[in-house]
Amino acid sequence: MRRVLSDSDFRAGFAEMLPACVGLIPFGLVCGVGAVAAGASIWGALGMSAIIFSGAAQIIAAQLLAVGAPVAVIILTCVVAGLRFLMYSAAIAPYLRPLPPRWQQALAFLLTDQAFAAAIRRFDAGANPHAGGLHFLGAGFALWLCWQITNVVGYFAGNLVPASWSMEFAVPLCFIALIAPHFKSAPQIGAGVLAGVAVVALDGLPMRLNLIAAGVVGIVTGTAIELAKDRWTRR
């Protein structure tokens, strides 16, 4: 343990994530406030941040719990939003293959949008599996720690932030930061636009089913445009 904590790659990963942690502070605070709105105790709030450890899933769960949606709908919507982890897992797997299973299991738990982006950058820059794994561990640990602290602070003190600051706006901004760089090809833009239109058009659906329906519409649209494009260029 001590050897890991004093390792230079671990420390480099930890330090590299600190700016991203600063960016996640408002998001974590909003998640803490969301847990209050969902009627969670402090342990429930910590359970969400420590075990689910995904801002998008926590926001969805808090919103749906607050409107009294059934457990099955909450789980389904969170899991569809979490399908992006499958993609990250597939992309990072080749780099982690040489590591022992224990390392793979620990790193998988820390696989988030931000940690994934940082780790892929590191491995692409030619880090060996051991050094890259320690760097990933440091980065993931920094994010996990920052996430717990901000969620707890948000739970107790989030409501002290004046409403006029519109702190909740930080959440869509964090998501925008994640997806805007992808909006470069027709299928990606199509997926985003159609999902956005669908979520508004289907707002009448109960239990916020419009969220998952819009996600499916967007995924199908993106895939269909890509297939059509392939067929067109093959001619």
Next chain:
Amino acid sequence: MDASLKLWLVIFVVGALNYVSRLSFIAFFARRSIPPMLARALRYVPAAMLTALIVPMVLPGPPTIVPDVPTPKVLAALVAGGVAWLTHSTLKTLVAGMVALWLLQALAARIG
């Protein structure tokens, strides 16, 4: 169902299923590559799912009401989108979006 039981059920089931997603190709299918059709569809999960989350947070009031005039939040989101597209930086996107929102809200209050 008891509210706290419901919450813990969500925490453990979503936590477990998210962990399975995260671990999937790292451990279970480590020897296999991802099926091409699945890889294709998964590439659109972030754009689709996150946009579906963003839009209701940016539009004013109930999301069925699409405003005639762009509101501060809609404009600030567009500014943030431009900054994110150009810089790929979460921090810069956050700062640009929040500052744009505060300025536009102040401006809207002045115009009344």
